[in-house]
Amino acid sequence: xxxxxxxxxxxxxxxxxxxxxxxxxxxxxxxxxxxxxxxxxxxxxxxxxxxxxxxxxxxxxxxxxxxxxxxxxxxxxxxxxxxxxxxxxxxxxxxxxxxxxxxxxxxxxxxxxxxxxxxxxxxxxxxxxxxxxxxxxxxxxxxxxxxxxxxxxxxxxxxxxxxxxxxxxxxxxxxxxxxxxxxxxxxxxxxxxxxxxxxxxxxxxxxxxxxxxxxxxxxxxxxxxxxxxxxxxxxxxxxxxxxxxxxxxxxxxxxxxxxxxxxxxxxxxxxxxxxxxxxxxxxxxxxxxxxxxxxxxxxxxxxxxxxxxxxxxx
Amino acid sequence: xxxxxxxxxxxxxxxxxxxxxxxxxxxxxxxxxxxxxxxxxxxxxxxxxxxxxxxxxxxxxxxxxxxxxxxxxxxxxxxxxxxxxxxxxxxxxxxxxxxxxxxxxxxxxxxxxxxxxxxxxxxxxxxxxxxxxxxxxxxxxxxxxxxxxxxxxxxxxxxxxxxxxxxxxxxxxxxxxxxxxxxxxxxxxxxxxxxxxxxxxxxxxxxxxxxxxxxxxxxxxxxxxxxxxxxxxxxx
Ligand code: SF4
Ligand code: SF4
Numbered sequence: 001x002x003x004x005x006x007x008x009x010x011x012x013x014x015x016x017x018x019x020x021x022x023x024x025x026x027x028x029x030x031x032x033x034x035x036x037x038x039x040x041x042x043x044x045x046x047x048x049x050x051x052x053x054x055x056x057x058x059x060x061x062x063x064x065x066x067x068x069x070x071x072x073x074x075x076x077x078x079x080x081x082x083x084x085x086x087x088x089x090x091x092x093x094x095x096x097x098x099x100x101x102x103x104x105x106x107x108x109x110x111x112x113x114x115x116x117x118x119x120x121x122x123x124x125x126x127x128x129x130x131x132x133x134x135x136x137x138x139x140x141x142x143x144x145x146x147x148x149x150x151x152x153x154x155x156x157x158x159x160x161x162x163x164x165x166x167x168x169x170x171x172x173x174x175x176x177x178x179x180x181x182x183x184x185x186x187x188x189x190x191x192x193x194x195x196x197x198x199x200x201x202x203x204x205x206x207x208x209x210x211x212x213x214x215x216x217x218x219x220x221x222x223x224x225x226x227x228x229x230x231x232x233x234x235x236x237x238x239x240x241x242x243x244x245x246x247x248x249x250x251x252x253x254x255x256x257x258x259x260x261x262x263x264x265x266x267x268x269x270x271x272x273x274x275x276x277x278x279x280x281x282x283x284x285x286x287x288x289x290x291x292x293x294x295x296x297x298x299x300x301x302x303x304x305x306x307x308x309x310x311x312x313x314x
Numbered sequence: 315x316x317x318x319x320x321x322x323x324x325x326x327x328x329x330x331x332x333x334x335x336x337x338x339x340x341x342x343x344x345x346x347x348x349x350x351x352x353x354x355x356x357x358x359x360x361x362x363x364x365x366x367x368x369x370x371x372x373x374x375x376x377x378x379x380x381x382x383x384x385x386x387x388x389x390x391x392x393x394x395x396x397x398x399x400x401x402x403x404x405x406x407x408x409x410x411x412x413x414x415x416x417x418x419x420x421x422x423x424x425x426x427x428x429x430x431x432x433x434x435x436x437x438x439x440x441x442x443x444x445x446x447x448x449x450x451x452x453x454x455x456x457x458x459x460x461x462x463x464x465x466x467x468x469x470x471x472x473x474x475x476x477x478x479x480x481x482x483x484x485x486x487x488x489x490x491x492x493x494x495x496x497x498x499x500x501x502x503x504x505x506x507x508x509x510x511x512x513x514x515x516x517x518x519x520x521x522x523x524x525x526x527x528x529x530x531x532x533x534x535x536x537x538x539x540x541x542x543x544x545x546x547x548x549x550x
Contacts, residue, residue, distance in 0.1 A: 018445040021483030022470070029477045046486040049443040057394050058432040059416050060507075063338035064322045065498040072490060105342060109322060116497045122490060175396035185400050212360050216393030221451055222428055223365075223391060230360045230393070263458045296477050299466050301459060 002182045007139065007147035010041035013082040014141070015073075015096070017089035018050045019251035023259075026296020027088055027251060030284035031141050033294050037155060037287055038148045043082045048073050053091035057217040063102075068113045070099030071127040079124070083132065086139045088280070090170030090250040093140045097177050100134040103127050135180055140173050142249045142279050143182055146190055149197045157288035158313060159199035165282075166203040166243040166274075167191030168234070168257070170250035171212050186210065191247050191279050198286040200245070207237035213253035220256070231256055232264050235272050244307065246276050254278055259301045275307045276300065285313065318506050323417040329379045330415075337414045345405035349373050355398030355408045367391040369398045369408035376411060384419045390428060423510045430511055436500055440492040443485025 014035070020027045035042050052069045055061040073096070077083050087093040103110050110127060117125045132138075145152065169188035178185045188210070192202035214220070214230030235257070238246060248254045258276040265271055277285075281295040291297045291314060297304045308314045319326075322338040335344050355369040356362045362369065367388050375383040383389065389412055398408040419425045434448040447455065456464055466473070471481040485491075495501060 016444075016483070016485070018483065021444065021474075021479075022446060025470075025474050025477055025479055025483075029479065047488070049485050049487050049491045050439055050445040052439065052445070054445040055432070055435040055439065058429070058435065059413070059420065060429055060432050060435060060504070061500065062320055062323050062417070062498065062503065065495060065500050067338070068494045068498050069491065072494060102338060106338070109338060112322075116494070120490075120493045120497055122493065125490070171395045171397065175400040178396075178400045210397070212393050212395035212397065214360070214393070216361075216395065218428065218432065219391075219393050221431055221454060224454075226361065226364045226391070227393075229364050233363075259455070259459055259463065262460075293476065296473065299470075299473060301462060301466075 002135075002143070002180055004147055004182060006136070007143050007182075008084050009039070009144065009147065010084075011082045012040060012042040012084045012086040012139070012144065013048065013077040013080070014042045014044050015051075015085050015087045015089075015092055016044065016048055017087065017092055017251055018054065019255065020088050023255055024251055024278065024296065024299055026294065026299060027254075027278040027280055030278070030280040030289060030295050031088060033284045033289050034145065034152075034280060034287060038151050040144060040148070042086065043080060045076055045080050045082070047076045051089075051092040051095040053089070053095045054217070056095060057091065059218070064109065064112065066095060067099045067102055067109060068116060070096055071103060071113050071117075072122075072125050074100065074103075074127060074132050075125040077137075078131065083137055084139060085137060086141050086144060088141050089252065090140060090172035091252060093138060094172040094176040097134050097138040097180075100132045100138065103132075104129055104134065134177075140170075140249065142173075142190055142194070145194055145279060145283055146182060149194055152194070152283055152287065153197045155287050156198060158286050160195070160282075160286060160311070161199040161201075163200045163245055163311065164203055164241075164243050165195045165200040165245040165247055166206055166238050166241065167195065167247050167279075168213060168249075168253055169210070170248070170253055173249065174210075191249060194279060194283060195247055198283065203238075203241050203243050206241040206243070208234055213250075213256040214260075215252050215256040227256075228260060228264055228267065231260055232268055232270070235261060235264065235274075236270070238274055239272050243274050245282075246274050247279050247282055248276065249279050251278070261302050275302050275304050277304075317423070318421045318503060320417055320421050320503070324414060324421060330376045330381065330383070330418075331379065333418070334376055334411045334414045337410075337417075339413045339417070340407060340410040343405055344407055344410070345402070346373070346376065346411065348404035349377065349402075349406045350404060352403065354401045354403060355406075358397040358401040360393055360395060360397065361391045365391055369412070372412060372415070373406065373408050376415070384415060384422065384424055389415045389419065390425055420507070423514065426507050426510045427514065429507055433504055433507065436495060436504055440495050442483075443487040443491050444483050
């Protein structure tokens with residue numbers, strides 16, 4: 001298990017996420033807003049590419065391609081002096097961490113990847129064993145937030161007291177490399193702890209707390225019915241628990257819940273009362289960020305206007 | 315067409331189990347041989363909850379070296395949610411085994427139609443250094459999500475600028491990503507998959523345009539838990 005004291009606050013490469021960039025760009029700006037105020041030493045580097053997660057988990061990329069792309073991004077991180085890869089997306093987190101493990105432990109693959117780099121004249125990308133450490137060089141942005149929870153509380157400008165909030169902890173954070181996570185994957189409290197520090201009232205034990213969001217990479221497109229049924233199961237239990245706000249830590253889950261909630265309402269003839277936010281948007285809001293100029297709520301499918309007005313934020 | 319060779323995902327071995335264990339997709343510590351068929355994976359599985367899919371049965375087929383599993387629609391139902399991975403008491407990982415099975419199926423041209431949808435991701439990545447929802451997915455989303463989403467997509471560039479970001483999320487990869495995709499055989503495989511899809515379409519067209527579609531939602535010669543009547547209850 002990861003120790004909270006071991007989470008770094010410097011030399012973080014804030015790893016850009018494609019799905020954040022294209023669907024919820026406010027998650028990136030919110031994270032930056034919060035990191036800036038917490039004095040976190042981070043950098044964003046345009047040379048960093050997509051982790052390949054979308055292609056890898058829709059089965060179109062081979063493991064070798066994924067590993068080589070990861071090695072390239074590790075070189076980008078190291079060469080700019082920010083080797084602690086900090087992801088906004090749980091799939092980027094899992095892909096990078098796994099690729100690092102493969103590169104360190106599988107000599108055949110490491111040599112293959114390096115020979116490809118050499119052949120292509122990309123010597124600068126060559127990865128030597130243990131250039132990165134799968135345990136200490138890879139983080140999810142929410143871990144950084146948790147490690148700074150006291151500071152967040154101190155800087156809190158807006159209190160979410162009385163807001164019934166529920167967390168959806170991402171599968172690719174908690175269930176892939178499950179021995180190296182903050183807390184217990186069967187009883188994750190990462191988001192709840194941060195939400196509570198901002199005054200919200202976390203709903204801890206709702207049914208199917210650890211159920212996946214239902215996106216399932218190709219599943220949303222190939223088996224849409226099952227995909228939406230899974231999502232509906234979770235939304236139903238949140239509705240039953242009287243949840244007003246659902247907080248996420250992954251843009252894929254965010255798309256599935258926020259974009260597809262109205263679709264499920266229509267297709268299954270149901271009605272839900274909750275709105276959705278990423279944890280970084282939530283923390284930024286509580287630290288005084290502008291809901292539209294920083295948090296980017298205008299890109300959401302479930303409108304937040306009513307919620308923000310009711311809580312006195314706008 | 316000859317089968318595609320995908321060395322690291324599906325190393326050639328005598329048994330499915332050996333291939334699964336050696337694959338780059340599964341952890342080195344994979345506890346496949348340790349599986350006790352307890353069913354914790356299936357009990358945790360969202361796909362099993364809503365369909366006849368069962369990771370426990372898939373693992374059993376792999377242990378029995380039953381290659382018919384590659385033909386089963388079942389392997390295409392996994393969400394890759396890793397719930398089985400976290401719950402397995404023997405450090406087995408049905409989710410990564412399913413990934414290997416899909417790769418093996420693809421190599422033999424089985425299920426390649428399902429990839430048609432996602433192939434665009436590679437080209438876009440090579441060009442922009444980022445991934446995107448493929449065009450067909452965008453069409454689905456437009457249909458499902460309607461006006462609000464279409465409007466947001468139209469305004470995406472100006473929204474990003476408003477937020478202080480570059481207007482488009484394009485990475486500066488200096489051709490390196492393109493070179494890596496090229497050299498790791500991505501484009502070659504993509505070409506092979508596309509040709510295979512064509513071949514299958516043509517084949518189907520010539521063979522039988524009117525034979526009813528087989529019902530593929532059922533149980534595919536898998537033992538069915540439902541038919542098992544169980545041991546008689548022990549009454550005192
Ligand atoms: S949970 Fe693990 S040990 Fe149990 S049936 Fe599934 S793979 Fe086998
Ligand atoms: S990863 Fe696949 S097999 Fe495992 S629990 Fe999720 S849907 Fe089921």
